[in-house]
Amino acid sequence: MQIAETVNAEHGKFDHEVNVCVALGCLSQHSDQLKDALTKEAAASGKRCRVRQTGCMGLCAAGPLVLVEPSETLYGGVRAEDAKELIDSLGEQPVERLAVHRENYFERQQHIVLENSGYIDPEKIDEYIGRDGYRALVKVLTEMTPAVVIEQISASGLRGRGGGGYPTGLKWSTVAKSTGAQKYVICNADEGDPGAFMDRSVLESDPQRVIEGMAIAAYAVGATKGYIYVRAEYPLAVSRLTVSLREARRRGFLGTNICGTAFAFDIEIRLGAGAFVCGEETALIASIEGLRGQPRPRPPYPAMSGLFGSPTLINNVETFANVPPILRNGADWYSSIGADKSKGTKVFALTGRIANTGLIEVPMGMTLREIVFDIGGGVPNGGKFKAVQTGGPSGGCIPEEHLDLPVTYDALIGVGSMMGSGGMIVMDDTSCMVNVARFFVEFCMTESCGKCIPCRAGTVQMFQLLTKICDGVATHADLDLLVDLCDVIKNTSLCGLGMTAPNPVLSTLRYFKHEYLEHIEQKHCRAGVCACGSRVMAGEEVTA
Amino acid sequence: MPVYPMPPLPSDDKRWKIVNGTMRRHGYERNALIETLHTVQSSFGCLDDNAIRFVARALHVPLSQAFGVATFYNHFSMKPPGKHTCTICIGTACYIKGADRLLAAAEKLLQIKPGKTTQDGNVSLMTARCVGACGRAPVMLVDEELVGLVEPVRMLEQLESWTSHD
Numbered sequence: 001m002q003i004a005e006t007v008n009a010e011h012g013k014f015d016h017e018v019n020v021c022v023a024l025g026c027l028s029q030h031s032d033q034l035k036d037a038l039t040k041e042a043a044a045s046g047k048r049c050r051v052r053q054t055g056c057m058g059l060c061a062a063g064p065l066v067l068v069e070p071s072e073t074l075y076g077g078v079r080a081e082d083a084k085e086l087i088d089s090l091g092e093q094p095v096e097r098l099a100v101h102r103e104n105y106f107e108r109q110q111h112i113v114l115e116n117s118g119y120i121d122p123e124k125i126d127e128y129i130g131r132d133g134y135r136a137l138v139k140v141l142t143e144m145t146p147a148v149v150i151e152q153i154s155a156s157g158l159r160g161r162g163g164g165g166y167p168t169g170l171k172w173s174t175v176a177k178s179t180g181a182q183k184y185v186i187c188n189a190d191e192g193d194p195g196a197f198m199d200r201s202v203l204e205s206d207p208q209r210v211i212e213g214m215a216i217a218a219y220a221v222g223a224t225k226g227y228i229y230v231r232a233e234y235p236l237a238v239s240r241l242t243v244s245l246r247e248a249r250r251r252g253f254l255g256t257n258i259c260g261t262a263f264a265f266d267i268e269i270r271l272g273a274g275a276f277v278c279g280e281e282t283a284l285i286a287s288i289e290g291l292r293g294q295p296r297p298r299p300p301y302p303a304m305s306g307l308f309g310s311p312t313l314i315n316n317v318e319t320f321a322n323v324p325p326i327l328r329n330g331a332d333w334y335s336s337i338g339a340d341k342s343k344g345t346k347v348f349a350l351t352g353r354i355a356n357t358g359l360i361e362v363p364m365g366m367t368l369r370e371i372v373f374d375i376g377g378g379v380p381n382g383g384k385f386k387a388v389q390t391g392g393p394s395g396g397c398i399p400e401e402h403l404d405l406p407v408t409y410d411a412l413i414g415v416g417s418m419m420g421s422g423g424m425i426v427m428d429d430t431s432c433m434v435n436v437a438r439f440f441v442e443f444c445m446t447e448s449c450g451k452c453i454p455c456r457a458g459t460v461q462m463f464q465l466l467t468k469i470c471d472g473v474a475t476h477a478d479l480d481l482l483v484d485l486c487d488v489i490k491n492t493s494l495c496g497l498g499m500t501a502p503n504p505v506l507s508t509l510r511y512f513k514h515e516y517l518e519h520i521e522q523k524h525c526r527a528g529v530c531a532c533g534s535r536v537m538a539g540e541e542v543t544a
Numbered sequence: 545m546p547v548y549p550m551p552p553l554p555s556d557d558k559r560w561k562i563v564n565g566t567m568r569r570h571g572y573e574r575n576a577l578i579e580t581l582h583t584v585q586s587s588f589g590c591l592d593d594n595a596i597r598f599v600a601r602a603l604h605v606p607l608s609q610a611f612g613v614a615t616f617y618n619h620f621s622m623k624p625p626g627k628h629t630c631t632i633c634i635g636t637a638c639y640i641k642g643a644d645r646l647l648a649a650a651e652k653l654l655q656i657k658p659g660k661t662t663q664d665g666n667v668s669l670m671t672a673r674c675v676g677a678c679g680r681a682p683v684m685l686v687d688e689e690l691v692g693l694v695e696p697v698r699m700l701e702q703l704e705s706w707t708s709h710d
Contacts, residue, residue, distance in 0.1 A: 025679045028690035060679025194635030194674035201676075232582065232619045233675055271582050273617030276673065290577035291609070292616040308575075351637035351678040358679045389636065423678070425636050439639055443673070449616075 003251075007130030016049035016090045017069040018042065019118060023056035023204045024197075024236055025358075030080070031064035037083035038066070045087050055205020057118035058109075060358040062100050067118055076100040105356050108375050110337065112345050113321045114361045117205040122240050125247035128208040134253055136324040137212050140219055141261045144327075149220040150176060153323070155331035157343030162188060162279070162316030163391060163420040164496075165342070165409035171313065174303040175221040178311035183223035185214050185265075186307065186314045188284060189230040189237070192276035193392030194443065196423030198347040199317035201359050203230070203237040206321070207244040211267065213320030215253065216327060218265040221313050226267040229284055232274060241269055276393070276447035280495045281306075281314045283449065294451045295495035316421065318347055339365030342408035352389075352425035355380045362407075369403040372426055383428035387511070391420030393440045393447075394500030396507025397433060416507040418500075432527035433512040434519055438466040440504035444497060455498030458489040462505065469516060472523035472532030479516060483509070551601040554594055559587040563595075567602055574605050577613055581620060590621045618673070626661040626668035628706045630699070631685035635674030638682040646682060647671065649696050653703055667706050 011017075020026075020035040038051045057065045062076030066086065075086065075098040082098060089095045111117075120127035128134070140149055154169025175183065187210060191199040202210065214226050230238050245267055248254045256264040270288050277283045278293040285307050287293040306312025322344060326334045335343045342364040348371065351357050355377030362371060372378065372388055379385050387397040396417035398405070405411050409419050427436065445459035465482045468474040486502035493499045509516060518524045523532045550572075553560040566583040570576030580603065584595045591614050600610035614620050632650060634643050647658065650669055654662055661668040670685075677683045680692025686702055 024675075024677050024690065025692070028677060028680060028683070028692045060677075063680070191676065192673070194639075195637045195678050196674075197676035197678055233672060271579065272619075273578055273582070274619035274673070275617050287578065288575065290573075290575035290579075290605070290613070292612050349678055351681060352640045357637075357681070392636070423636070425640060425678075427640055431640055436640075439636070447673075 003126055003129045004132075004135075007126045011130065014048050014050045016047065016071075018049060018051045018087070018090075019054040019057075019067040019069065020051065021055065021057050021063065021065040021067075021118060022053040023201060025056070025060035026064040027236070029064045034064055034066070034078055034080050034083065037080035038087065041083045041087040045090075047087065047090055049087070049090055052121050053123075054120060055117045055122045056114075056201045056359055058114070058359045059100065059102060059105060059356060061356050062102070065100070065118075068094075069119075074100045102356060102377075104374050105358075105360070105377070108366075108370065109361050110345050110363050111361050112325050112337075113202060113209075113318055113347050114205070114359070115325070116209065117201065120206065122205050122207055123243045123247075125208055125244065125251055128206070129251075132328060133208055133324070134212055134251075136327040137215050137253060138259050140216050140327055141259050141263055146176060146220045146222065149216065149327065152327060152331045153220070156326045156334040157331075157338075157341075158319065158322055158326060158334065159342065159409060160316060161318035161322070161346065161421070163394070163418060163422075165419060168315065168319055171303060171315070172217065172220050174301070175223075175311050175313040178304050180311045182225070182308075182310045183221060184307045184310055184312040185218045185221065185223045185226040186284065186288070186312060187214055187226070187228040187317060187320055188279065188281070188314055189228055189234075189317045190272045190279045190284060191231060191234075191317075191421060192279045192447075193394075193421050193423050195349065195351055195389070195425045196392060196421045197349050198359060198422045200234050200237050202317055202321050202347070203234070204240055207237075207241050208248065209321045209324060210317055211244060211248050211254070213323035214267060215258065215265050216323050217313060217315065217320065219263055221311075223313065224264055224266075226265060227270050227288055227307070228267060229270050229272055229278070229288060231272045238269060238271065245269070275449070276443070277449045277495070277497050280497060283495070284314065285312065292449070294449045295497075297494060318422070338363050339406055339408045341410060346407070346419070346422060348422045348424050350376045350424050350426070353379050353383055353428040353430070354426040364408055365406040367404050367406055368398065371407065371424065372403065376426065379426065379428045383430065386427045386429050386431060387433065389417075389425040389427065389436070389504075390423065391418040391503070392423055393443050394418060394496065394503055395420045396503050397427070397436065397511065398507075399511040401511075416503070416510055418503075430527055430529075432470075432525050432529040433508040433515045434466065434469055434525075435527070435529045437504045437508045438463065438470055441466055441501065444501040448497065448501075452492075452494035452498060454489045454492040455494070455501060458485060458493075458498070459501055461485055462489070462502070466505070469519045470525075470530040470532070472519055472525075472530070474520050476520060479520060551598060554598050560598075562587050563599070564602075567599075572603055574603055577603055577605055577610065578617075581614060585620060590624050592622065623661065627666050629668045629670055629685070629687055630703060630706075631670040631672050631675075632658075632699075633672045633675050633677075633681075633683045633685075635672070635678060635681075637678035638674075641681045643682045646684070646694060646696055646699055649700060650703060653700055654707070662707065664707075667703065
């Protein structure tokens with residue numbers, strides 16, 4: 001690991017590092033121009049400082065963000081014209097007018113997946129190596145057998161971060177036991193849940209971590225080829241991944257004879273094409289094979305027969321991102337973090353009616369109240385908290401009475417929602433829960449692949465019934481029909497999309513039935529969203 | 545397995561060579577269909593009948609499969625885009641923050657539904673199912689550029705500047 005020493009020696013040449021976030025959120029506020037302005041000022045100042053682009057620092061609400069090391073001062077809302085003042089302040093007093101004071105936001109977090117986000121240039125592999133990157137891969141290839149690696153992952157208690165929560169070690173051992181000359185590893189980066197952007201952020205901020213995790217997984221299960229299936233909606237992530245894969249090959253962490261051993265593994269990127277259902281593993285496999293993204297019945301599970309009929313391991317971006325630190329620091333270290341059956345940390349995307357929108361990583365088992373109010377800063381502009389939605393279109397809305405619930409896979413399922421990939425959308429009294437349910441059902445309706453009838457036809461009927469309720473023309477019979485319909489769709493659909501499509505309806509009915517009844521009995525919408533008359537939404541003429 | 549001859553390129557437009565390059569990189573395997581259609585769309589702006597037929601023949605996939613794939617995925621468009629594109633994100637976070645009102649205002653101004661292009665071919669109005677910038681909701685894409693915390697007034701100004709001249 002000479003590279004690490006070289007990088008750190010390089011690091012030592014500077015008194016100050018000025019990191020500028022160039023992930024999507026800050027980039028949309030021209031942080032690239034800010035970086036150029038800072039670079040110019042830094043050169044002119046004659047100070048021993050370096051300006052570099054880094055990944056997401058989490059607090060998108062206060063962007064564009066600049067982090068100064070070693071003083072760890074965080075600046076927000078920085079413009080190009082502030083560059084001179086900021087560079088001049090290095091080594092002096094920080095610029096108070098731009099400093100971000102969100103101690104609560106950062107102190108309560110624990111970064112494992114995001115440990116490098118904001119500290120390294122995502123396109124430079126050497127910076128990743130300088131922060132212990134690829135140490136785990138070298139250790140695994142030179143000191144451990146595949147069986148020991150799987151044992152470590154099982155002992156760590158890591159569960160699938162795509163939302164299902166399937167034990168990762170168990171999945172790996174199933175693939176390892178499957179017989180096949182060719183095996184594949186697939187990284188599911190088709191982050192289809194609207195309102196979630198953790199995977200995008202990891203891929204844009206620290207792509208090497210995912211590549212390393214995949215290489216370790218490939219060694220453990222005996223695969224020689226990997227695919228990263230990324231959404232076409234994430235062009236920045238795709239371009240950074242492309243660069244990172246090239247860098248990893250150049251450094252010998254991908255290809256043949258990796259780290260001087262007999263292990264060979266390479267990764268290709270495959271672009272998604274905008275279909276939510278492709279997050280379902282069998283649909284994703286069909287899509288990589290160049291077919292329509294339609295799921296097929298399981299079993300056989302991909303672990304037995306997946307891509308091109310070979311045993312295939314599919315894990316989410318965040319699952320792979322957890323692998324290197326687990327092997328670097330040991331399974332015991334990882335399993336000491338988090339809650340009983342949900343170990344480690346989870347990255348959440350906090351959005352909606354909340355003061356500190358952005359990305360957070362917290363130990364599992366923290367309560368929703370702590371996340372929403374302590375870290376998220378609560379509802380801004382004096383609004384009143386109404387619900388937090390987790391799990392995307394497959395999840396549910398959790399009301400205030402359950403805010404003291406610890407966030408674990410099982411506890412969320414217990415209240416009719418689910419962990420999902422980690423989107424948390426906070427709603428206040430300006431949101432109508434019937435309308436929110438209708439929004440999610442509309443999403444599932446348009447995204448249904450059409451293969452099985454319950455989902456293809458059922459979601460349309462659900463949507464029409466909800467539209468009737470929103471328009472104030474529904475009766476109690478319609479509501480009963482809706483409940484029956486949910487039951488049928490949930491129990492007879494082919495894949496997860498259909499099985500979970502009724503969840504937003506069921507969970508809003510469970511906690512906010514009074515809102516449904518108000519729409520039906522009084523033709524009244526307390527949030528004033530549904531006109532309870534004719535409305536035009538998302539391209540449909542609503543006819544009462 | 546008989547060896548089929550490679551079909552001739554549809555025209556001597558240089559862009560077909562780029563498309564062919566993608567297919568060659570994947571060894572003309574059937575599973576390169578989606579990757580190739582991505583290349584066609586990024587080179588020509590959309591997929592047309594001709595292009596799909598050519599790709600299907602070159603990769604030896606049935607026409608039904610090629611058209612099936614082209615029409616299944618949201619990302620692929622069979623119609624040429626307008627000179628400018630306004631994409632409004634209707635992901636959950638943007639929706640909670642009023643993306644539906646943005647969309648209604650844009651529809652009213654342009655007199656078109658999402659997914660369509662104005663008569664003069666100047667503006668296409670699109671919706672996206674979450675571009676992953678939820679921290680800045682509501683967001684829109686002005687051509688390729690992301691704009692966060694969109695105010696309806698600001699969006700309408702942008703659209704008017706496209707429709708009034710050029």
